[in-house]
Amino acid sequence: MADLARKRNDELARILHQLGWSPERLAREVNAVLPPGMAISSTAPYKWRDRGMVPRSPHDQTVCEVLGRCVGIAVTYEQLWGQMGSNRGAKMLSPRLLTDPWTADTAQTALREAGADGAPVRLTDLFRGDELEQAARHWASPPPPVTGGEGALRIAPEQLADLRLSYDSKQRLERAYGGGLILDLAKAELAMVGKLLELGSYDEPLGRELYGAASRLARLVGWANYDMGNDAAAQRAFVAALRAAHVSGDPRLGVGVVGCLAVQATYNSGGRGLDPVAMLSTALRAADDVLxxxxxxxxxxxxxxxxxxxxxxxxxxxxxxxxxxxxxxxxxxxxxxxxxxxxxxxxxxxxxxxxxxxxxxxxxxxxxTAERARVKALLMVRLADSYRRTGERAEAEDIADRARRLAAGMQSARVARALRDFDSAMRAEA
Known part of the structure; x- marks a missing residue:
């Protein structure tokens, strides 16, 4: 365990107070879900709360999952530990993820990294805007040759059809219940597709389709990470999706990924200095005739x-x-x-x-519809905030309560954060 800035973790203290839990109770709940031999001491949560210490993996994520389940709404790594100034428990982005040649081999490397079950990535690992803009221009260049495809596992069109069905079902779940519900599953499936690319036997047309399937999955992993507040991990997955889209030769996939990066840059700290209007407008002009x-x-x-x-x-x-x-x-x-x-x-x-x-x-x-409950809840909070900002508090509270009921149990840090920000603003104006 790393002793960092020795400052109180106010967010952990707030959640424990909300639940009426002591640090010992948190230790018991965490130990109940940990594998044998990984139990924490009953005093460890005191150090997390009062001294700003951050537990090592997997305890850091386990605490988030336990608290999120009991609060009824997602509790993210960045929310709970991100303000503690951690220099550990974070997987560094590959420094060459953007600058390596845009080949099929480097696309596989990026996909493996995006699907890896590593520790959370720090916000300080975000790419600069000029780096992302340079990478975003690559997808429109001619696709590289599909190397590999000479492995022992024969890939058939039926496997591609299964991957499309699996992607569609996960996307529907994510849209209804939030990115946290499907993130681990999508990462595991992305890792599996990476293995198929590495070990599979396929010709060039089928290989390009397989890279397209990998791009969609990596984009979904990125979007789920973004929905859970993991901005740097989302970028890593989006860049992997962009590389795989480039190999697939499908410009529609590339534009979709650039669009995700633009959304992240519009609302979050993702892409320091990135101009989402310029980047996405350029992508749209390059592929407008195929969309x-x-x-x-x-x-x-x-x-x-x-x-x-x-x-x-x-x-x-x-x-x-x-x-x-x-x-x-x-x-x-x-x-x-x-x-x-x-x-x-x-x-x-x-x-x-x-x-x-x-x-x-x-x-x-x-x-x-109910299948789009996540974005519906988020838009309800936006609407409530509009009424708050014009002084119509009763209307604002009513709409926010409806959003809160819709979001109960939803695994979306974006919705949870929007509700917290709304509640804080209402209290400040009371």
Missing amino acids: TPRERALQLGRIARAHGRKGEQISAEAVAERAFRVLEGLDGHDQERADLEGMIGEGFLLLGEHEQARGLLQRAIEAL
């Missing part, structure tokens, strides 16, 4: 929201209008239209345009 209307509208919505974050109202409105035109007159896109309304509503909220934001957010919330 489906749904894909094009999604990325335009992300660009409009990023303009809102930058305070660029005229640009936000212009891009939003383009995005809605893309879906105009198309049947069977109700959820995509609701997604778009939610993103544009968030953009107007960032601009302080509450009337426009509320109309869009309310329509999105009404249209989103």
Whole structure:
């Protein structure tokens, strides 16, 4: 165990107080789920709470899981331990993850790292914006040869079909219940696909499809990490997804990954100095002729929201209008239209345009189904915050309570953090 800054862990103290637990009770609950021989002492949680000490792996993550299960909402590593200034328990990003040649072999290396069951990655390991922009330009270059494919495991189209079904089911679970529910499963499946790429027997067309499946899984791992507040680990997975998309030769996959990086940079510390508008706009221009209307509208919505974050109202409105035109007159896109309304509503909220934001957010919330419960809960908190900011506290509290009920048990640090921030702002204004 590392004795760090010897400062009190206020977040751990707050959660223990909320649960009515003593440090000894926390020790008992943690020991109940640990394998034999890994038990902690009954006094260890005192050191975590009062002296800022951080437990080593796997105890650090186990504490998060135990507390999250009992609180009923995700408790993340960054939330609990990230402010303690840890210099241990964190896996360093490969310094060559962005700069190594963009080949099939280095894509496999990146995929293995993204699927590894390593310790959490520190926020200080985030890439710089210029590094990410340079990497994001690679996906549009001609794909490299598919090397390998001469292993003993024969890969058939049926295995690819199974991987697609598995990805679709995990994505549905993530959208409904949060990234924490599927993160470990998705990482394990990504590691398995990495083994198939390494040990499998496949020709070039099948190999490119296999890299495409790996890219989708790595993107899902990245998104689940982002949803759980693990920004640096999310970046690592997104870069792996970008490399695999490049080998697959499918530019639509590359644009989707760049879009995820843009979302992260819009709302979080991911990509220090990264301009999400410029990066995603460049990607969209490079692949606009191959994108489906749904894909094009999604990325335009992300660009409009990023303009809102930058305070660029005229640009936000212009891009939003383009995005809605893309879906105009198309049947069977109700959820995509609701997604778009939610993103544009968030953009107007960032601009302080509450009337426009509320109309869009309310329509999105009404249209989103139970399968999209995570984003629905998040948009409800955004709507509640709009009413709070204009002094309509009763309406704000009512909407936040509805969001809280919807999010009960949800494994999403983004939703949990949004609710905590809302509650803190309400208390500060009381």
